[in-house]
Each structure stands twice: as structure tokens, then as C-alpha cells.
Amino acid sequence: MDMKSMNLLMRVGAAAAVLSLAACASPEKTPATAAVAVSHNAVDNAVTAGAPELAPEEITAARAKMMRANQALAAKDYKLARELAVQAQADAKLAQAKASSAKANAAADALNEDLRVLRQEVDRANSN
Amino acid sequence: MKVRAMTLKSAIFAGAVFLAGCSTVPTTTATLDQARADYVAASNNPQVASYAPLEFRQASEALDRANRAAADRESLDTIDRLAYVAKQRVATAQEVARAKAAEKEIADAGRQRDRMQLEARTAEAERARREAANANAQVAVAQQQAQDAQAQAAAAQQQAAQLAERSAHLEAILVELHAQKTDRGMVVTIGDVLFATDRAELTPNGVANVRKLAEVMMQNPDRTVLVEGFTDSTGSAAHNQDLSVRRAQAVAQALTSLGVPRERVAMRGYGEAFPVASNDNAANRQLNRRVEIVLSNEGAPIPPRAAMR
Numbered sequence: 001m002d003m004k005s006m007n008l009l010m011r012v013g014a015a016a017a018v019l020s021l022a023a024c025a026s027p028e029k030t031p032a033t034a035a036v037a038v039s040h041n042a043v044d045n046a047v048t049a050g051a052p053e054l055a056p057e058e059i060t061a062a063r064a065k066m067m068r069a070n071q072a073l074a075a076k077d078y079k080l081a082r083e084l085a086v087q088a089q090a091d092a093k094l095a096q097a098k099a100s101s102a103k104a105n106a107a108a109d110a111l112n113e114d115l116r117v118l119r120q121e122v123d124r125a126n127s128n
Numbered sequence: 129m130k131v132r133a134m135t136l137k138s139a140i141f142a143g144a145v146f147l148a149g150c151s152t153v154p155t156t157t158a159t160l161d162q163a164r165a166d167y168v169a170a171s172n173n174p175q176v177a178s179y180a181p182l183e184f185r186q187a188s189e190a191l192d193r194a195n196r197a198a199a200d201r202e203s204l205d206t207i208d209r210l211a212y213v214a215k216q217r218v219a220t221a222q223e224v225a226r227a228k229a230a231e232k233e234i235a236d237a238g239r240q241r242d243r244m245q246l247e248a249r250t251a252e253a254e255r256a257r258r259e260a261a262n263a264n265a266q267v268a269v270a271q272q273q274a275q276d277a278q279a280q281a282a283a284a285q286q287q288a289a290q291l292a293e294r295s296a297h298l299e300a301i302l303v304e305l306h307a308q309k310t311d312r313g314m315v316v317t318i319g320d321v322l323f324a325t326d327r328a329e330l331t332p333n334g335v336a337n338v339r340k341l342a343e344v345m346m347q348n349p350d351r352t353v354l355v356e357g358f359t360d361s362t363g364s365a366a367h368n369q370d371l372s373v374r375r376a377q378a379v380a381q382a383l384t385s386l387g388v389p390r391e392r393v394a395m396r397g398y399g400e401a402f403p404v405a406s407n408d409n410a411a412n413r414q415l416n417r418r419v420e421i422v423l424s425n426e427g428a429p430i431p432p433r434a435a436m437r
Binding site: 066086087090091093094097098100101103104105107111112114115118119124125126 | 220224231
């Protein structure tokens with residue numbers, strides 16, 4: 001095999017690798033690390049919003065996937081790490097939204113109850 | 129030619145890698161079905177469109193990726209994974225919409241509370257104003273009552289003063305006439321000297337006395353008089369009876385002629401009965417020749433004379 005044909009073989013191999021990457025968006029290290037960081041942030045936000053009490057199922061799922069994403073990162077399985085990070089982020093965002101809506105609805109209920117009592121008092125005062 | 133064969137081999141290898149990455153799969157999974165159903169529900173919820181448009185778009189995109197993966201017959205795991213993310217994002221959009229709706233409710237309730245508090249304060253002020261008006265009215269009534277009471281008291285006082293004045297005046301005249309207080313009333317005696325001797329005509333002094341009495345009568349319309357005539361024991365009883373009647377009549381007529389209504393003037397003659405002194409000397413006999421005028425107590429009848437002594 002001469003140098004020229006060797007060179008050609010290498011180029012074809014490289015092209016195949018690129019093709020393979022293009023077909024399945026095979027992840028690389030940097031985007032996977034970034035995705036895991038974003039998910040970590042989302043989990044933190046959900047916890048701050050009160051998700052452990054108000055959306056325990058979702059936050060538990062998010063944390064479990066985060067853990068597995070970190071393990072995949074350590075094992076250099078970037079594709080799995082990124083997939084798990086994306087799922088963890090979806091779980092965490094749902095957990096945060098659930099916690100926020102639970103709090104807002106509780107506040108609205110309390111306020112409506114206050115309103116009802118106030119209305120009664122006003123009606124009573126007016127009827128005197 | 130060798131190179132060409134190797135190139136072909138490389139191409140086949142690349143194709144194999146490609147096929148391994150994207151093996152043939154069914155078009156849907158349970159998770160994808162669920163994600164699609166949830167998505168339909170979310171797009172039918174108007175709150176999602178108005179309160180969570182960004183989250184809904186992200187959910188749409190996630191579902192598109194899952195649908196594309198299914199259309200491309202990618203692996204079940206891949207479809208499930210993408211469908212799961214889509215499902216969670218649809219749920220997130222619903223929850224965000226719910227939260228925003230609740231926040232809007234909170235803002236509305238706050239405004240409603242402010243309005244109601246204003247209403248309550250207005251009602252309170254109105255009630256206070258009404259109560260103040262009522263209190264003022266009550267004060268006015270009380271003041272009027274106090275004024276009335278004062279006026280009544282003044283009137284009563286004035287009346288009392290008039291009565292006192294009248295009674296003082298009466299007292300003075302009665303003192304002047306030497307009236308005597310008895311059980312039957314005040315008794316004024318018109319002595320013998322005020323009549324012509326053995327006759328029934330009053331002397332000018334007698335008339336003056338009767339005039340004073342008439343004045344008393346006019347000022348005291350609730351009193352009546354009884355005019356009683358008496359003589360001494362000289363002469364016949366018939367004559368004495370007659371003289372006593374005539375003298376009493378003379379006084380009664382004098383009173384009525386001075387304006388005292390006739391029905392308030394009664395008269396009687398007793399002759400020589402009821403002497404006030406013994407008839408054994410001239411001075412005493414003169415005392416017995418007399419006319420007594422009994423002035424009734426106010427509004428009361430004059431009791432009859434007790435049985436003869």
C-alpha cells in the first residue's frame with residue numbers, strides 16, 4: 001500500500017465517522033457537560049421554589065437522573081449523560097412549576113377566603 | 129484498483145454505522161401516545177395559550193422531535209426518551225399556566241379587597257353620619273323639651289305668684305273687714321251701726337264694707353257667700369225674724385247689685401237666735417243685732433249652722 005492509498009483510506013474512514021456522527025448526533029464531551037450543568041441549575045431552582053415538599057415525585061426523578069448523568073459523564077458516556085441531563089431538566093422544570101402553582105393556588109385560596117369573610121362583615125355592617 | 133476496493137469497503141462500513149445508529153422501530157409508543165394526548169388537552173386549555181406561551185412552544189418542539197423520531201422509525205428507547213421530555217414539558221406548561229392564573233386571581237382578589245374595604249369604610253362613615261344626625265335630632269328634641277318644661281315652670285311660677293298676690297289681697301281686705309276664720313269659712317260681721325236704726329237700709333259705711341266684700345267675690349270666682357241676719361231679743365219674735373231677713377236681704381242685694389252673680393249669694397234670717405252676747409244690756413244687744421257674711425272656702429259649700437244653742 002503506497003502513501004497515497006493510505007491517505008485515501010484514512011479520509012474515507014474519517015468521512016464515515018462524520019457520517020455516523022451526523023446520523024445520530026453522537027454527543028461530545030463539552031455539550032454533555034453543559035447540559036448537565038444546566039440541569040443541575042434547574043434542580044437547584046426547583047428546590048428553592050419548594051419542590052421537595054410540593055412536588056416530591058418530580059424532584060426525586062430529577063435528582064435520580066442527575067446522579068445517573070454525572071455517573072455517565074464520569075464514564076465518558078457523553079451521549080447518555082446528555083440524554084439524562086435533558087430529562088432531568090424537564091423533570092426539574094415541571095417540579096418547579098408545580099411548586100410555584102401550588103403556592104400561588106394556596107395563596108389565592110387564602111385570599112379568596114379572606115374576601116369571603118370580609119364580604120360577610122361588610123354585608124352584616126350594611127344590614128345594621 | 130485496490131484503492132477503489134478499499135474505498136468501497138469504507139463506504140459499506142460507514143453505511144453499517146449509519147444503520148446501527150438508526151434501526152427500524154414501530155411508529156409510536158405508550159409514552160408518545162400519552163404525550164400527544166396531554167398536548168391536545170393543553171392546546172384546548174385557553175389559559176395555557178395566554179399564560180404559558182413560551183413553555184407551550186418548548187413542549188411543541190419537544191413533541192415534534194419525538195414525532196419525527198417515530199416517523200423516522202428510530203429506536204423505541206429514543207422515541208420514549210423524547211416523548212417523556214415532551215410529556216414533562218406539556219405538564220410544565222399546564223402548571224405554569226395554573227400558577228399564572230392563580231397569580232392573576234391573587235391580584236384581582238387584592239383589588240376586590242381594596243374595593244370592599246373602601247365600601248366598608250364608606251358604609252361606616254354613612255352609619256356614623258346617620259347616628260350623628262339621630263343624636264343631633266335627639267338633642268334638639270331634648271332641648272325643646274327642656275324649653276317647654278322651663279316655660280311651664282315659668283307659667284306655673286307666674287300663676288303661683290298671681291295666686292299668692294290674689295290671696296294676699298284677699299287677706300288684706302279680710303283683715304280690713306275684721307273677718308274671722310271659722311270652720312265654715314271666713315266670717316265678716318256687718319254690725320248694727322252699719323244699718324239705720326231698726327231698719328234694713330245700709331249706711332254708707334255699710335255699703336263701703338259690702339263693696340269690699342263684692343270685690344273679694346269678683347276676684348275669687350270659686351267662692352260663694354251665705355248672708356245671715358240676726359237681731360237681739362227685744363220686740364216680738366216675728367218682728368225680729370222679719371228684720372233679720374230684711375237686713376240679710378239688703379246685704380245680699382247690695383252684693384248682687386255690685387256684680388256678684390246671684391247664684392253665688394245665699395241668704396237667711398235667724399231672728400233673735402244665735403246671739404253672740406247676752407241680751408241684758410244695751411251694748412251687748414247691739415252686738416247681737418248684726419249680719420254675718422260667711423265666705424266659703426275655695427270651691428267648697430258652706431256647712432249649715434250647728435243646732436241652736
